[in-house]
Amino acid sequence: xxxxxxTKYAILGVLSMNPGSGYDIKKFCDKGISYFWNExxxxxxxxxxxMEVEELITKIAEQNEGKPMRYVYSITPKGWxxxxxxxxxxxxxxPARLELLLKLTFAKNIPENNVIEQMEKIKQKHIQRLxxxxxxxxxxxxxxxxxxxxxxxxxxxxxxxxxxDARFRIQWCEETIQNIxxxxxxxxx
Amino acid sequence: xxxxxxTKYAILGVLSMNPGSGYDIKKFCDKGISYFWNExxxxxxxxxxxMEVEELITKIAEQNEGKPMRYVYSITPKGWxxxxxxxxxxxxxxPARLELLLKLTFAKNIPENNVIEQMEKIKQKHIQRLxxxxxxxxxxxxxxxxxxxxxxxxxxxxxxxxxxDARFRIQWCEETIQNIxxxxxxxxx
DNA sequence: GTATCCATGTAACCAGTTACATGATTGC
DNA sequence: GCAATCATGTAACTGGTTACATGGATAC
Numbered sequence: 001x002x003x004x005x006x007t008k009y010a011i012l013g014v015l016s017m018n019p020g021s022g023y024d025i026k027k028f029c030d031k032g033i034s035y036f037w038n039e040x041x042x043x044x045x046x047x048x049x050x051m052e053v054e055e056l057i058t059k060i061a062e063q064n065e066g067k068p069m070r071y072v073y074s075i076t077p078k079g080w081x082x083x084x085x086x087x088x089x090x091x092x093x094x095p096a097r098l099e100l101l102l103k104l105t106f107a108k109n110i111p112e113n114n115v116i117e118q119m120e121k122i123k124q125k126h127i128q129r130l131x132x133x134x135x136x137x138x139x140x141x142x143x144x145x146x147x148x149x150x151x152x153x154x155x156x157x158x159x160x161x162x163x164x165d166a167r168f169r170i171q172w173c174e175e176t177i178q179n180i181x182x183x184x185x186x187x188x189x
Numbered sequence: 190x191x192x193x194x195x196t197k198y199a200i201l202g203v204l205s206m207n208p209g210s211g212y213d214i215k216k217f218c219d220k221g222i223s224y225f226w227n228e229x230x231x232x233x234x235x236x237x238x239x240m241e242v243e244e245l246i247t248k249i250a251e252q253n254e255g256k257p258m259r260y261v262y263s264i265t266p267k268g269w270x271x272x273x274x275x276x277x278x279x280x281x282x283x284p285a286r287l288e289l290l291l292k293l294t295f296a297k298n299i300p301e302n303n304v305i306e307q308m309e310k311i312k313q314k315h316i317q318r319l320x321x322x323x324x325x326x327x328x329x330x331x332x333x334x335x336x337x338x339x340x341x342x343x344x345x346x347x348x349x350x351x352x353x354d355a356r357f358r359i360q361w362c363e364e365t366i367q368n369i370x371x372x373x374x375x376x377x378x
Numbered sequence: 379g380t381a382t383c384c385a386t387g388t389a390a391c392c393a394g395t396t397a398c399a400t401g402a403t404t405g406c
Numbered sequence: 407g408c409a410a411t412c413a414t415g416t417a418a419c420t421g422g423t424t425a426c427a428t429g430g431a432t433a434c
Binding site (some may be wrong): 191192209210212216230231234235236256258259262284 | 411412413414416417418422423424
């Protein structure tokens with residue numbers, strides 16, 4: 001089977017919540033879900049065009065005074081069908097490619113201290129991420145309205161994933177740094 | 190900056206351990222590091238060719254009786270240089286695209302039970318993965334020789350990453366399933 | 379005045395995937 | 407007899423990235 005255009009489903013999903021322009025879709029990705037999903041204009045615009053041809057979405061031109069042209073897309077019944085069908089299907093797991101782990105595999109060819117430094121930086125990055133996510137969680141849970149929304153447990157799930165993820169990475173960084181140091185000592189004796 | 194061919198570095202890394210053929214490289218990826226790195230023939234062979242032109246590797250033809258032709262590649266000094274330079278650089282983080290989380294974001298459009306079923310299956314998959322990794326860890330640590338290798342803490346790190354990863358996902362699946370159920374009940378009252 | 383936001387799009391590029399082609403050997 | 411392993415490669419394709427082009431409005 002050929003590789004599937006995931007951008008199409010991301011767009012369908014975003015438009016299922018609200019009609020919007022290509023720009024709006026990009027904004028939603030950047031502001032709302034960038035820690036697990038990313039899109040860029042160079043792909044969004046051509047895919048939108050193609051989806052219109054496939055009748056998954058419809059376009060309406062919007063001209064506000066003094067502002068640039070806006071093309072607002074809405075999802076069609078056919079689009080809804082395609083979206084829900086995709087949602088019901090188990091997610092495809094794309095073959096992993098974790099550059100950090102690949103580097104570690106061959107890391108014995110560079111000085112230990114360089115590796116430790118890199119791991120330390122990565123740990124700091126995840127500590128910052130974790131703080132952000134925990135802040136987001138607080139805000140999210142303090143909002144009464146969101147908790148009554150049918151989507152509540154799903155939004156929460158994505159956030160919790162990010163939190164778990166950041167935590168395990170911090171732990172793993174610490175553990176790994178310690179293991180490198182201990183091994184260093186062992187070999188010196 | 191343009192996107193960088195990571196396959197090149199994977200090949201350099203594999204050949205830094207032992208000279209080998211394209212087939213050997215693929216085998217190493219599949220057997221040894223497939224849970225965090227994947228390559229396929231359709232990319233390996235052309236990249237090998239290009240790397241030979243760049244003088245990062247050299248080729249020797251090997252003809253064993255009755256067996257198909259083998260082309261064994263070795264890393265050159267220039268290749269070593271490029272490899273270590275890359276290793277010293279902090280890893281690029283490619284923009285995330287986690288299909289599962291994207292689906293959860295829009296999951297309120299399909300029946301809860303479908304989502305729960307999917308999450309249950311994913312949990313089972315990670316339980317199996319975890320068992321495998323823990324088995325691998327035992328074998329790995331029981332081997333005296335590997336512990337004296339300079340690469341020991343790095344190999345261990347990749348394995349420990351996989352273990353941490355599987356564990357957090359199992360936990361997260363359980364948590365999420367429970368949250369969906371509780372929310373379901375709450376809305377029914 | 380300068381940076382950011384709003385807004386749309388195209389063209390060139392490339393990394394990586396899939397399918398196809400070939401054929402001997404080994405193990406069950 | 408059949409599947410898997412060994413072994414190399416090409417061609418077609420496509421999903422996604424980057425760079426380029428344009429230009430007004432708003433906020434500091």
